[in-house]
Amino acid sequence: xxxxxxxxxxxxxxxxxxxxxxxxxxxxxxxxxxxxxxxxxxxxxxxxxxxxxxxxxxxxxxxxxxxxxxxxxxxxxxxxxxxxxxxxxxxxxxxxxxxxxxxxxxxxxxxxxx
Amino acid sequence: xxxxxxxxxxxxxxxxxxxxxxxxxxxxxxxxxxxxxxxxxxxxxxxxxxxxxxxxxxxxxxxxxxxxxxxxxxxxxxxxxxxxxxxxxxxxxxxxxxxxxxxxxxxxxxxxx
Numbered sequence: 001x002x003x004x005x006x007x008x009x010x011x012x013x014x015x016x017x018x019x020x021x022x023x024x025x026x027x028x029x030x031x032x033x034x035x036x037x038x039x040x041x042x043x044x045x046x047x048x049x050x051x052x053x054x055x056x057x058x059x060x061x062x063x064x065x066x067x068x069x070x071x072x073x074x075x076x077x078x079x080x081x082x083x084x085x086x087x088x089x090x091x092x093x094x095x096x097x098x099x100x101x102x103x104x105x106x107x108x109x110x111x112x113x114x
Numbered sequence: 115x116x117x118x119x120x121x122x123x124x125x126x127x128x129x130x131x132x133x134x135x136x137x138x139x140x141x142x143x144x145x146x147x148x149x150x151x152x153x154x155x156x157x158x159x160x161x162x163x164x165x166x167x168x169x170x171x172x173x174x175x176x177x178x179x180x181x182x183x184x185x186x187x188x189x190x191x192x193x194x195x196x197x198x199x200x201x202x203x204x205x206x207x208x209x210x211x212x213x214x215x216x217x218x219x220x221x222x223x224x225x226x227x
Contacts, residue, residue, distance in 0.1 A: 009154075032213055043118075043204055043218030044157075051213045090156060092216075100145050100164050100208070101172060102216060106156035 002027040002095045006105035013081045013112055021076040021108045023091030032094040033074040034102070035065055037087045044090060050074060061085070081112045117141070118219035120205050126225045127195050135190045135222045137205030145208035146188040147216065148172075148180060150201040157204065163188055195226045 003026045013019045025031055032051050036044040048059025055067045065076045074091060091105040121136045139146065144165045149157040149172075159172030163182040177199060179191045192199055202223050206216040 006156075034215060036216075036218075041221075043220045044206075044216070045218070046215040049213070049215055100147075100162050100170070101159060102147065102208075103159060103173070104149070104157040106154060 002031075002093050002101070002103050004091050004093050004103055004105035006089075006091055006108045008108050009106075010109045010111060013110070015083055015112050015114050016080050019078050019081045019085070019110065019112075021089050021091075021110060023074045023076065023105060024072050025074060025091070025093040026072060027093060027095040029095045031074075033065075033067060034092040034094075035059065035063070035074075035076050036090045036092065036104075037061075038090065038107075039087050047076070047089075083112045083114055086110055086112045118205055118207060118217055120203075120219035120222050122222060123220070124223040124225075126227065127192075129196055129226055130194050133192045133195055133224070135192075135203055135205075135224070137188045137190070137219060138186050139188075139205075139207045139217075140186065141207060141209075141217065142185060143207035143209065143214075143217070144185065146182070147206045147208070148178070148188070148190045149204045149206065150174065150199075151204060151221070152201050160190065160203075192224075195224075197226045200224060200226045 034049045035047040038044045050067045058064045094102045118139045147162045148160040161180040163169045205219045
């Protein structure tokens with residue numbers, strides 16, 4: 001069965017500094033990996049995904065993520081954080097050998113201080 | 115505006131009562147999902163449907179049922195609500211192709227007393 005771990009409940013970063021939100025996964029087949037963002041009292045919004053190809057994936061709002069197969073990780077990154085990036089971030093995985101199950105991590109709250 | 119509509123937005127329910135959360139999408143997506151969101155636990159998959167007429171169990175299906183009579187609608191039913199089902203429920207549909215991302219509704223906040 002697939003699983004996702006987000007080891008940090010909260011990440012605090014100063015505005016203008018780089019940020020990283022960590023995600024590791026476990027699947028039996030090839031992974032399809034996703035990042036979503038959630039603002040207060042809203043549904044989740046898609047940021048980016050890795051299916052195949054280049055290990056560095058670029059997405060919305062200047063975010064990018066690096067797929068590392070040997071470390072089974074898919075960390076979310078941004079070179080320069082904005083206060084408006086403050087939100088809840090979720091990593092998700094789908095196993096290409098299974099049915100349509102898409103499993104989410106527990107979420108990481110990103111707080112950017114001015 | 116195309117997307118996913120969930121109803122009700124919020125509901126307080128007495129334990130033991132039956133409740134159906136509605137979800138409708140107008141994007142003609144085949145796959146649909148129900149998740150619950152609880153603090154510290156993230157989103158957990160309750161049930162999913164790959165296409166109209168089929169459904170499957172997710173991580174936490176007990177106490178919930180779904181149906182998929184057509185492409186657009188995917189209701190979630192709590193036959194006899196219990197306090198542990200207090201949560202925020204999100205419906206989602208999956209974009210085109212097997213690698214598509216999920217589109218989420220705005221959620222239904224359910225409180226079971």
